[in-house]
Amino acid sequence: MATETEENYIKAIFKITEKNQGTANTNAVAQHLNTSPASVTDMLKRLSEKEYFHYEKYKGVYLTTKGIKLATNLVRKHRLWEVFLVDKLKFQWDEVHDIAEQLEHVDSDELITRLDTFLGNPKYDPHGDPIPNADGKFTLRSQTSLMNLQKGETGIVVGVRNHDTPFLQYLNKICVNLGTKISVVNNIDFDHSKEVSIDDENRVILSQKACVNIYVKKTND
Amino acid sequence: MATETEENYIKAIFKITEKNQGTANTNAVAQHLNTSPASVTDMLKRLSEKEYFHYEKYKGVYLTTKGIKLATNLVRKHRLWEVFLVDKLKFQWDEVHDIAEQLEHVDSDELITRLDTFLGNPKYDPHGDPIPNADGKFTLRSQTSLMNLQKGETGIVVGVRNHDTPFLQYLNKICVNLGTKISVVNNIDFDHSKEVSIDDENRVILSQKACVNIYVKKTND
DNA sequence: TCACATTTTTAGACTAATCTAAATTATAAT
DNA sequence: ATTATAATTTAGATTAGTCTAAAAATGTGA
Numbered sequence: 001m002a003t004e005t006e007e008n009y010i011k012a013i014f015k016i017t018e019k020n021q022g023t024a025n026t027n028a029v030a031q032h033l034n035t036s037p038a039s040v041t042d043m044l045k046r047l048s049e050k051e052y053f054h055y056e057k058y059k060g061v062y063l064t065t066k067g068i069k070l071a072t073n074l075v076r077k078h079r080l081w082e083v084f085l086v087d088k089l090k091f092q093w094d095e096v097h098d099i100a101e102q103l104e105h106v107d108s109d110e111l112i113t114r115l116d117t118f119l120g121n122p123k124y125d126p127h128g129d130p131i132p133n134a135d136g137k138f139t140l141r142s143q144t145s146l147m148n149l150q151k152g153e154t155g156i157v158v159g160v161r162n163h164d165t166p167f168l169q170y171l172n173k174i175c176v177n178l179g180t181k182i183s184v185v186n187n188i189d190f191d192h193s194k195e196v197s198i199d200d201e202n203r204v205i206l207s208q209k210a211c212v213n214i215y216v217k218k219t220n221d
Numbered sequence: 222m223a224t225e226t227e228e229n230y231i232k233a234i235f236k237i238t239e240k241n242q243g244t245a246n247t248n249a250v251a252q253h254l255n256t257s258p259a260s261v262t263d264m265l266k267r268l269s270e271k272e273y274f275h276y277e278k279y280k281g282v283y284l285t286t287k288g289i290k291l292a293t294n295l296v297r298k299h300r301l302w303e304v305f306l307v308d309k310l311k312f313q314w315d316e317v318h319d320i321a322e323q324l325e326h327v328d329s330d331e332l333i334t335r336l337d338t339f340l341g342n343p344k345y346d347p348h349g350d351p352i353p354n355a356d357g358k359f360t361l362r363s364q365t366s367l368m369n370l371q372k373g374e375t376g377i378v379v380g381v382r383n384h385d386t387p388f389l390q391y392l393n394k395i396c397v398n399l400g401t402k403i404s405v406v407n408n409i410d411f412d413h414s415k416e417v418s419i420d421d422e423n424r425v426i427l428s429q430k431a432c433v434n435i436y437v438k439k440t441n442d
Numbered sequence: 443t444c445a446c447a448t449t450t451t452t453a454g455a456c457t458a459a460t461c462t463a464a465a466t467t468a469t470a471a472t
Numbered sequence: 473a474t475t476a477t478a479a480t481t482t483a484g485a486t487t488a489g490t491c492t493a494a495a496a497a498t499g500t501g502a
Contacts, residue, residue, distance in 0.1 A: 106320065118309055
């Protein structure tokens with residue numbers, strides 16, 4: 001069994017490699033985990049001996065099958081616990097990350113199997129991120145950034161790109177959540193912001209930055 | 222915040238002092254935690270500096286108010302999670318201890334408050350042990366050992382003294398659980414065992430050891 | 443391609459938690 | 473009260489994970 005620290009390293013490497021052509025370098029890992037690059041180097045040496053990833057001095061790391069399996073299982077556990085916290089315990093989507101970060105390290109396959117069943121085998125977490133199944137497979141979904149919706153088009157919010165608390169709380173305030181219907185009323189060209197209507201009720205101006213971070217599924221209305 | 226290890230020491234000391242006139246000695250703690258007495262001595266020194274308990278060389282320790290508060294909170298968390306595992310995830314009562322042992326270290330007061338509400342503010346865990354409230358107060362219950370029931374008397378199972386897996390599985394097998402009705406049909410004097418009827422259906426012989434470890438509430442039928 | 447900046451690694455040290463073996467203190471029995 | 477035994481502590485070492493400061497390797501721009 002991997003220690004909690006080891007799990008956190010592997011998860012960090014997984015997240016970094018996802019957005020970086022399959023490799024993670026020392027500094028990126030250090031930044032992600034809020035530790036010193038020196039500590040990371042030490043750890044990379046030790047963990048690569050345990051075959052979670054390949055490590056070459058000065059070249060960074062890339063995960064092995066074993067490492068990917070561990071990482072996706074952690075993602076699975078994290079996201080299932082987030083569903084539990086929001087659906088069952090009525091937390092808001094901006095409050096669950098830190099708690100799920102702890103819960104994901106609880107070690108029991110049976111627990112996760114049963115939790116999954118209890119929650120109704122959800123495919124997406126409270127931020128719209130896909131929950132890998134027990135084999136590590138993600139269910140992908142056709143989605144686009146709200147930025148890509150033209151004037152007059154409508155979509156249903158299915159996810160967010162940014163997970164930071166302030167952004168999520170802002171969305172709470174303007175009543176945007178998963179499942180919310182958003183229609184583009186006007187494109188404001190000079191700063192690429194959009195005037196949108198939310199659930200056919202409120203009209204709001206969303207900045208380019210906000211639009212980029214909201215994923216929607218286009219609808220025909 | 223206390224580390225997981227620190228929490229485990231304090232919980233062990235709490236459990237030992239509960240059955241030992243308020244003090245715990247080095248060997249008992251070592252045995253309880255499966256470590257060496259030398260490690261325990263080290264830890265007692267360090268933890269007593271953090272004011273969780275008083276420690277005098279060669280004399281053992283007793284908890285401070287701070288220590289008792291931490292310990293009862295851990296007990297509370299452990300037992301609430303056990304309720305969750307049995308009531309919601311449908312684990313059996315003999316399967317939940319190790320998982321709850323991990324879950325109890327997750328740090329979030331809000332989580333426990335919400336979990337308590339979600340579970341309907343249970344007063345007892347799946348083994349019939351009382352769940353302390355947020356202030357550390359236990360709800361006590363009038364109960365007696367099955368050993369004290371006379372021929373013809375009846376009781377409802379409200380708890381177990383022994384929590385070991387084999388004992389709990391044995392009770393599963395003979396259909397004894399919390400809420401089960403047990404009537405004493407005959408006392409067998411020579412070995413202090415009892416012939417009992419279980420939920421008015423099965424008749425079984427329970428050894429003295431089994432009877433001592435089953436708590437019941439007497440009923441008038 | 444050479445010098446400078448950036449990234450990474452090494453060296454050496456620290457803390458928490460553990461161990462074994464040896465020394466010390468307490469306890470119980472004659 | 474003395475001695476044997478049991479309990480406890482000390483000494484010294486180990487492992488995981490971390491740090492800072494310094495050295496080495498890599499990458500980049502003129």
